Amino acid sequence: METVSIWIAAILTLGIFSFLYKDNPLYKACEALFVGVSAAYWAIVFYFDNIYKKFYEGAVTAEEPDYFLWIGAILGLLFLTRLIPNIGWVSRWPMALIVGATAGLWMVGYFVSNAMNQIGNTISNIIVRDAATGFIAWGETFGTLVILVGVLSGLVYFFFSKEHKGVFGATAKVGTWFLMVTFGASFGYTVMSRMSLLIGRVDFLLGDWLHILR
Amino acid sequence: MKRQLPLILVFVFGTLMVIQYFVPHENSETVKGFLLDWIVIIGIFALALGLWSLVQVSVAKINSRKENWEYPLVTLASLVMMMFFGFTAITEGASLWSYFLAITVFLIALWMFLQGFMGQAANRNMKLLSGLGLLIVFSLLAIFDSSWEFKFYTAEGLTNQMFVHFFDYIMIPLQATMFALLAFFITSASYRAFRARNLLATLLLIAALIVMLRFTPGPWGEYLAKTSAWVMNVPNLAAQRAIVIGIGLGIVATALKVILGIERGYMGKG
Amino acid sequence: MRSYLEKMKASRVLLLVLVCSLLLVSFSTSLLAQTDSDTDTPADSIPAIAAPAQVTDLKAFDTDNDHGHSITIEWTLSADDGAGAKSVISYEIMRWEPFVRDSVMAARDSLGWVQARINKFEKEIPLAEESLDEVLTGQPFLDSLSFLVAYDEKDTSFVLTSEYVDKTLRDTIAAMKRDLPVLKVRAPLLPARFDSLLILLPKEYGKYPDATIGRFDSVGTAVSGVTSHENSSAVDSRSPGFIPDFIDYYYRIDVQTSDPNIRTTSEIVGPVQSSGQWFNSGLVPVLIAILVFTILTMIFVQLAKKGMDLYVRPLAGIEAVDEAIGRATEMGRPILYVLGLGSAADIATIASFTILGRVAKKVAEYQTELNVPCYDPIVMAVAQEVVKSAFIDAGRPEAYKDDIVHFITNSQFAYVGAVNGIIMRDLPATNVYMGKFFAESLILAETGAVAGSIQIAGTDEIPQIPFFFVACDYTLIGEELFAASAYLGREPELLGSLKAQDYAKAVLLASAIIGILLINIFPEYGETFKSWFEVID
Known part of the structure; x- marks a missing residue:
């Protein structure tokens, strides 16, 4: 059983890699299999985690049933009315709950973490002094200045209702330079970790499957 | 009613959650907890809708007999099989042959039903009837075969050896390999990026190179490591902060528009 | 030497x-x-350590801006902490507890155990019945019985027969079965009974400082140099160390040295009660900001409705959308719209719905094909509504089919695999990626680039923006995704709110500059100013 399983895993691995050459029947089969298995896997896991553990055990079989959870189940059933053409619009109620509640939840949360706290972090001493000697640390001071220019010009870039002309346009342009540096840095930072994923698969093929490594 | 009530609900729940943010009292946490629980439960019901869509589209593709019509068969079969594994427990030490027989009968029965419901008008009743017949055979197998049984109320299916095997040797390798494709794609993307010739592309290229080569050994290594740390901590941080602030405002504005009913593109009309 | x-x-x-x-x-x-x-x-003995000085200024008060069940204790360091004899190791926080609390809590904690036994008992009754049947029909037992019967005949006082075994054991099992429902009904009621007992506790707390009914117990320690401690518990009354609200508590602090026997007790403070607050006063700056932003948005929306001229600078990514749909029509190829991995609860996905609506409307007008594979079933349902409405708006409701928007799977890489397949097989003229994207962003965008599609992307996931930027023809960076709906629709309401968004940005920008000036010139004011922005939830 084990050997057969490893062979299956190896063939599937090669099947996905074959996509790099071109789309082919093996990849198509792998893809179809992957979609079916994964959809069922998550459906089963969600069923046991939520419908069963959260709802059934919480609202039906519990010693002190949580009747509020029934509202969730009813809303869930209302959502399924989409399948019935004439009353399908009822499914907008649970949708309204989801969208409304999460919009409210995110609105203030993001405002605090993304806007206010970031501005708070930006407000800092420009001139950095060496903790030991008390002299100005020129390198770090330059760094804080660059950060300041980067944040401000980056923000200017994101103005939508003002034309990028004159001083404003020039500042926005500096902003795009900073954006490019960030994109480049972020890109470069990820390359290595992506390579290690490939090494993991090659290790499986050569080690677990062909026993060449190890 | 069809359109107004949902918008009112959005406003009510949205405002409720905004207020909730400012109220530390435990009752406010309870309200939030319930809303989030409901959302999770609705999501599971919706999953049924999703699976139905997957089945519908697959059957339509198969029936169209257009190019690549065979592959949805694999999707459907693997979907049903994996679900079957998840809801059944195999008696320890039992032979798997009768289990597989039952699955096969079940698959064919389901297929007949699907064809009966969604197929061409001709001999639909025939298909429905044979599906029903096979389903009876399957039920008999389920009742009298002691080597396996359905388990809907205990998560024994999650430890069913076939379920575990499908997860370990089909889902995991496929997932890991799909992820590993990124190694090739990031290489081709780098090539694409490095081919561009203008000031912005050059800036991106230089920053990427510096950070990419930060682990280089040798005399240049230390210098590159230091420079890359500076790039990450200074200009990168600055622009990230600008983007983060922008996203924050974008989210706040969009959420506000949603709550106030200004943005209702997500809600159908009809 | x-x-x-x-x-x-x-x-x-x-x-x-x-x-x-x-x-x-x-x-x-x-x-x-x-x-x-x-x-x-x-x-x-030689007195190694002198008793340290006690802590002073001891204060105990309800923790502010919280959900209750928490009391904050503050004190001034002992004179021997870090100074003087430098003998202080830690501070032990002591709280007066009535003895009965321990017993009530312990008894209630054991209820779980009782319940488990009852469950076991219930499971074992069928087992007992089954084994009784086995025993009574089993040859070994019958053999030994016949031996016993033969033996016992000599002693006429007691004869063990299978009938006797059958009857007594069956009666016992029957009695167990009869009692079980009673047990099962009563046992679950017990926790509630104990909870009501806990409510009686305040009366006991009120009897402080009667030493016969209570004592000071340690509720935590703080290392030397620390001057405050939060004595708190979870909200659930069944959690360990639960602190009920509105109960009188008394605290004292013991200064500890390296010698466990040498410690100095402080004066006692109390009574103090914990309670939850209905408004977090630490969030006042946030509340003000949100209110201002809301009012600003409403004003601009009204102004826009009245016909105020609202300029928005061109965004290449947005302008490309129309062109891309036109191109698809000319080439007779479909348009692929990917909503990403977000749920309907993600604002980025909601923004994407609006963009999808505009794209779908154009698609319907141009009579092009549209394909929207989905990762989340709720997103799928919403997207179906959106596309359907767009087709109705465009006057082509008959062209809408439910399989334009379809679910694939909610497994990240299986979804990517399937979308890759669509890109390579259907060769869409245009791929639009809008919403939340994670590691799959590059796989999708590179495949699309290889397939020769025009690609337009937008996401608020910062780590993925570079990949889209490199592999796509147009990329909406962060906030631009949220602005896109206003751009595409050109509805005055949406443009008005975009203007409000810009004003908010200007205010933040100005705040940053003011803050930096203040902190560099008048550090004290600067710090206060900065603290308004450093609120935490």
């Missing part, structure tokens, strides 16, 4: 040896004396 000794006179060497041995003797005797003193007479 040798030369050194040679230089010294013999008498000096002798003296040295003598002194050394004297030292050795005195040291060992003192060691012996010390071990004696530890066991016998503490009074004779």
Whole structure:
């Protein structure tokens, strides 16, 4: 059983890699299999985690049933009315709950973490002094200045209702330079970790499957 | 009613959650907890809708007999099989042959039903009837075969050896390999990026190179490591902060528009 | 060494040896004396540590801006903490507890155990019945019985027969079965009974400082140098160490030294009660900001409705959308719209719905094909509504089919695999990626680039923006995704709110500049100003 399983895993691995050459029947089969298995896997896991553990055990079989959870189940059933053409619009109620509640939840949360706290972090001493000697640390001071220019010009870039002309346009342009540096840095930072994923698969093929490594 | 009530609900729940943010009292946490629980439960019901869509589209593709019509068969079969594994427990030490027989009968029965419901008008009743017949055979197998049984109320299916095997040797390798494709794609993307010739592309290229080569050994290594740390901590941080602030405002504005009913593109009309 | 000794006179060497041995003797005797003193007479021991000074200014108060069940204790350091005798190791926070609390809590904690036994009992009754049947029909038992019967016949007082075994054991099992429902009904009620007992506790707390009914117990320690402690518990009354609200508590602080016996007790503070607040006063700046932003948005929306001219600068990514749909129509190829991995609860996905609506409307007008594979079933349902409405708006409701928007799977890489397949097989003229994207962003965008599609992307996932930027023709960066709906629709309401968004940005920008100026010129005001932005949830 084990050997057969490893062979299956190896063939599937090669099947996905074959996509790099071109789309082919093996990849198509792998893809179809992957979609079916994964959809069922998550459906089963969600069923046991939520419908069963959260709802059934919480609202039906519990010693002190949580009747509020029934509202969730009813809303869930209302959502399924989409399948019935004439009353399908009822499914907008649970949708309204989801969208409304999460919009409210995110609105203030993001405002605090993304806007206010970031501005708070930006407000800092420009001139950095060496903790030991008390002299100005020129390198770090330059760094804080660059950060300041980067944040401000980056923000200017994101103005939508003002034309990028004159001083404003020039500042926005500096902003795009900073954006490019960030994109480049972020890109470069990820390359290595992506390579290690490939090494993991090659290790499986050569080690677990062909026993060449190890 | 069809359109107004949902918008009112959005406003009510949205405002409720905004207020909730400012109220530390435990009752406010309870309200939030319930809303989030409901959302999770609705999501599971919706999953049924999703699976139905997957089945519908697959059957339509198969029936169209257009190019690549065979592959949805694999999707459907693997979907049903994996679900079957998840809801059944195999008696320890039992032979798997009768289990597989039952699955096969079940698959064919389901297929007949699907064809009966969604197929061409001709001999639909025939298909429905044979599906029903096979389903009876399957039920008999389920009742009298002691080597396996359905388990809907205990998560024994999650430890069913076939379920575990499908997860370990089909889902995991496929997932890991799909992820590993990124190694090739990031290489081709780098090539694409490095081919561009203008000031912005050059800036991106230089920053990427510096950070990419930060682990280089040798005399240049230390210098590159230091420079890359500076790039990450200074200009990168600055622009990230600008983007983060922008996203924050974008989210706040969009959420506000949603709550106030200004943005209702997500809600159908009809 | 040798030369050194040679230089010294013999008498000096002798003296040295003598002194050394004297030292050795005195040291060992003192060691012996010390071990004696530890066991016998503490009074004779050398006082290693003097009792440290007690903490002063002890204050206990309800923790502010919280959900209740928490009391904050503050104090001024002992004079011997970091100064004076420097003997303080830690502070032990002591709270007055009535004895009955312990018993009630312990008894309630054991209820889980009781419940588990009952469950076991319930499971074992069928087992008992089954084994009884097995025993009574089993040959070994019958054999031994016949032996016993034969033996017992000599003693007529008691005869063990299978009938007897059958009857007594069956009666026992029947009795167990009869009692079980009663147990099952009563046992679950017990936790509630204990909870009501806990409510009686406040009366006991009220009896402080009656030493016969309670004592001070440790509820936590703080290391030296620390001047505050939060004595808190979870909200659930069944959680360990639960602190009920509205109950009188009394606290004191014991200053601890390295010697567990030497500690100094502070004066006692109390009574103090914990309670939850209905408004977090630490969030006042946020509340003001949100209100201002809301009002600003409403004003601009009204102004826009009245016809105020609202300029928005061009965004290449947005302008490309129309062009891309036109191109698809010319080439007779479909348009692929990917909503990403977000749920309907993600604002980025909601923004994407609006964009999808505009794209779908154009698609319907141009009579092009549209394909929207989905990762999340709720997103799928919403997207179906959106596309359907767009087709109705465009006057082509008959062209809408439910399989335009379809679910694939909610597994990240299986979804990517399937979308890759669509890109390579259907060769869409245009791929639009809008919403939340993670590691799959590059796989999708690179495949699309290889397939020769025009690609437009937008996401608020910062780590993925670079990949889209590199592999796509147009990328909406962060906030641009949220602005896109206003751009595409050109509806005055949406443009008005975009203007409000810009004003908010200007205010933040100005705040940053003011803050930096303040903190560099008047550090004190600067710090206060900065603290308004550093609120935490």
